[in-house]
Amino acid sequence: MPIYAYKCAQCGHTEDVMQKMSDAELTVCPQCGQTTFSKQLSAAGFQLKGNGYYATDFKNKPADAPACGSGGCPACVS
Numbered sequence: 608m609p610i611y612a613y614k615c616a617q618c619g620h621t622e623d624v625m626q627k628m629s630d631a632e633l634t635v636c637p638q639c640g641q642t643t644f645s646k647q648l649s650a651a652g653f654q655l656k657g658n659g660y661y662a663t664d665f666k667n668k669p670a671d672a673p674a675c676g677s678g679g680c681p682a683c684v685s
């Protein structure tokens with residue numbers, strides 16, 4: 608199941624959400640409750656920390672990234 612990176616435009620909350628392709632997009636932020644939660648275009652973990660470190664790391668070494676949910680994934684540590 609694909610994991611989508613969501614971000615709230617209101618409070619800046621980010622969350623990786625596992626969804627089926629057929630599932631409707633989430634719109635309500637679990638943090639602030641506003642309907643400003645939206646799916647990001649980039650892959651999970653791509654923009655999470657607001658700098659280029661992870662983006663560069665993921666681009667260069669995708670095969671080395673631990674699986675999400677394993678506890679060692681940098682994209683899941685927030």
Ligand SMILES: [Zn+2]
Pocket residue numbers: 615616617618619620636637638639640641
């Ligand atoms: Zn929010």
